[in-house]
Amino acid sequence: MNPNGNPVWSLVLTFGLMSLFAVGGANAAIPEMHRIAVDVRHWMTDREFADIYAISQLSPGPNVLIVTLIGYSVAGITGALAATLAMCVPTAAFAYFVSRWLARSRRSRWPAIIQASLVPLSIGLMAASALVVAEAADRTWAALLATIGAAILAAATRLNPLWILLIGGCLGFAGVI
Amino acid sequence: MPPDSPPAAVPAPRISAATSQPPPGVVALFFAFAKMSLAGFGGALAFARRGIVDEHRWMTADEFNETYALCHFLPGPNVVNLSVVFGARFRGVIGGIAAFAGLIGPPMVIVTIVGALYMRYGEIDALRRILTGVTCGAIGLLIAAVFRMMLPLLKRRDIAALAIMVLVFVAIGLVRLPLQLVLVAMIPISIAVTFMMRRGAT
Numbered sequence: 621m622n623p624n625g626n627p628v629w630s631l632v633l634t635f636g637l638m639s640l641f642a643v644g645g646a647n648a649a650i651p652e653m654h655r656i657a658v659d660v661r662h663w664m665t666d667r668e669f670a671d672i673y674a675i676s677q678l679s680p681g682p683n684v685l686i687v688t689l690i691g692y693s694v695a696g697i698t699g700a701l702a703a704t705l706a707m708c709v710p711t712a713a714f715a716y717f718v719s720r721w722l723a724r725s726r727r728s729r730w731p732a733i734i735q736a737s738l739v740p741l742s743i744g745l746m747a748a749s750a751l752v753v754a755e756a757a758d759r760t761w762a763a764l765l766a767t768i769g770a771a772i773l774a775a776a777t778r779l780n781p782l783w784i785l786l787i788g789g790c791l792g793f794a795g796v797i
Numbered sequence: 798m799p800p801d802s803p804p805a806a807v808p809a810p811r812i813s814a815a816t817s818q819p820p821p822g823v824v825a826l827f828f829a830f831a832k833m834s835l836a837g838f839g840g841a842l843a844f845a846r847r848g849i850v851d852e853h854r855w856m857t858a859d860e861f862n863e864t865y866a867l868c869h870f871l872p873g874p875n876v877v878n879l880s881v882v883f884g885a886r887f888r889g890v891i892g893g894i895a896a897f898a899g900l901i902g903p904p905m906v907i908v909t910i911v912g913a914l915y916m917r918y919g920e921i922d923a924l925r926r927i928l929t930g931v932t933c934g935a936i937g938l939l940i941a942a943v944f945r946m947m948l949p950l951l952k953r954r955d956i957a958a959l960a961i962m963v964l965v966f967v968a969i970g971l972v973r974l975p976l977q978l979v980l981v982a983m984i985p986i987s988i989a990v991t992f993m994m995r996r997g998a999t
Contacts, residue, residue, distance in 0.1 A: 637977075638976070639872065639873050640872050640873070641872060641976050641977050641980055642872045642873050642874070643872050643980060643984075644869075645869075645873070645874055645875045646874045647939065647942075649976065651969045651970060651973070651976070652969075652975070652976035655973055655975065655976075659973075668919075670928075670932050671915065671919065671928050671932070672912070672915075673932065673935060674928050674931040674932040674935050675908070675911055675912065675915055675928070675931075676908060677931070677934075677935040677938070678911075678931055678935075679904060679907055679908040679911055680834065680835045680836065680837060680904050680907065681834045681835065681837060681900075681901070681903075681904025681905070681907070681908065682834065682837070682874055682876045682877060682900065682901070682904070683874065684874035684876075684877060684901075685904060685905060685908045688905050688908050688909060688912070689908060689909075689912045692909055692912045692913070692916075693912070693916065697909065700905070700909050700912070701905075704901065704905060707873070707874070708873065708874060708877045708897070708901065710873070711871065711872050711873025711874070711877070711878060712873065712877055712878055712880075712881040712893070712897060713881075714871060714872070714873070715867070715868055715871045715873070715878035715881055715882050716881055716882060716885050716890075716893060718867070718871060719864075719867055719882045719885070719886075722867065731867070731870070733988065733991050733992055733995065734870055734988060735866060735869070735870035736991050736995075737984070737987040737988040737990070737991035737992075738870050738984070738987065739946070739950075739958065740950065740958040740959070740961040740962040740965070740987060741961065741962070741965050741980070741983055741984065741987055742946070743943055743946045743947055743950075743962045744961070744962040744963065744964070744965025744966040744969070745965055745966075745969060745976075746939060746942060746943050746946070747940075747943045747962070747966045747970065748965070748966050748969035748970030749939060749970075750936050750939040750940050750943065751966075751970040751971075752970060753932070753935070753936050753939070754936050757929065757932045757933075757936070758929050763929065763932075763933050766930065766933040766934075766937075767933045767934075767936045767937050767940070768937070769937065770933055770934045770936070770937020770938065770940075770941075771936075771937040771938075771940035771941050771944070772937075772941075773937070773941075774937055774938050774940075774941030774942075775940075775941040775944050775945065781938050784934045784937060784938055785931050785934040785935060785938075786934075787930075787934065788930035788931045788932070788933045788934030788935075788937075789927045789928075789930045789931045789934070790930065791930045791933075792926040792927045792928070792929045792930020792931065792933075793923060793926055793927045793930065795926060796930075797926070797929055797930045797933060
């Protein structure tokens with residue numbers, strides 16, 4: 621972990637390690653990404669992090685693509701590729717071996733217990749993600765109200781998430797937020 | 798059974814339902830996952846279920862849920878894990894790589910292009926305002942997802958799980974402790990609590 625070394629290697633180390641601790645998926649690892657990218661490594665500012673999160677949500681594909689954007693902002697295309705593979709490959713290989721092992725030992729009840737015990741951890745991590753991104757973004761009363769509105773809309777209706785993002789974008793463009 | 802199980806078009810019994818379609822080839826895996834991924838705004842999971850279970854009938858709804866549950870409890874991006882496990886089940890390691898490449902490759906190209914545009918034009922005022930609005934929407938979606946996941950715990954009055962959830966939230970969100978530290982402490986605690994609760998319940 622040499623901070624003066626090649627930035628691509630520090631991306632690979634950072635996300636390779638994070639991958640194995642990303643309980644609950646990419647959205648649960650947002651606080652850790654923010655901590656490392658903004659506070660520890662100073663790869664980007666708070667606002668850039670919030671922007672990148674918004675862009676990754678607005679783009680098609682899995683949520684993990686925020687890692688691609690962090691990598692790109694650090695070291696261009698190479699960084700994007702390195703960060704994404706580092707975040708995906710270790711855990712995917714792990715998943716591959718575990719699934720083969722489980723296929724042979726079906727009857728164990730430990731998978732169910734471990735799975736149930738990880739649920740509260742995932743929820744806590746995702747709630748922390750929401751807080752971290754909200755604090756990184758521009759903090760105004762209008763933004764707070766728009767966020768609460770979006771949360772209520774998303775929780776109460778089956779509206780496609782894309783619409784909620786687009787409504788937010790339009791309100792922002794109109795200067796309401 | 799989830800409401801989106803396959804329609805009654807396949808009269809065969811459930812066990813053989815998955816084999817009613819020939820197993821996908823490597824190229825088919827790549828394109829199927831590319832399509833699901835590009836359709837999947839705000840997470841690709843719902844589209845993965847639709848593609849694998851309803852459209853291609855490569856798995857029954859139950860098999861999909863089982864595979865998804867496995868990939869959800871493993872660390873890392875869930876849909877990525879799912880693509881690899883799914884692809885490998887049909888075509889070995891190469892199949893896993895093909896599904897992964899389909900899932901990640903095309904959207905990665907798109908998001909990189911958008912990212913490059915942002916780096917160049919991100920300071921334009923109109924774009925700044927739009928992104929601020931989109932960020933509000935994205936955080937709102939996250940809060941709603943948290944709320945939905947919390948509902949079963951609230952309904953069950955699962956105090957232990959809720960306490961663990963709040964503890965993790967405070968440690969990561971407010972105190973900003975490193976993720977590894979918090980998980981190394983909390984995972985054993987959570988497993989122990991769950992184990993004891995289950996033993997008490999039966």
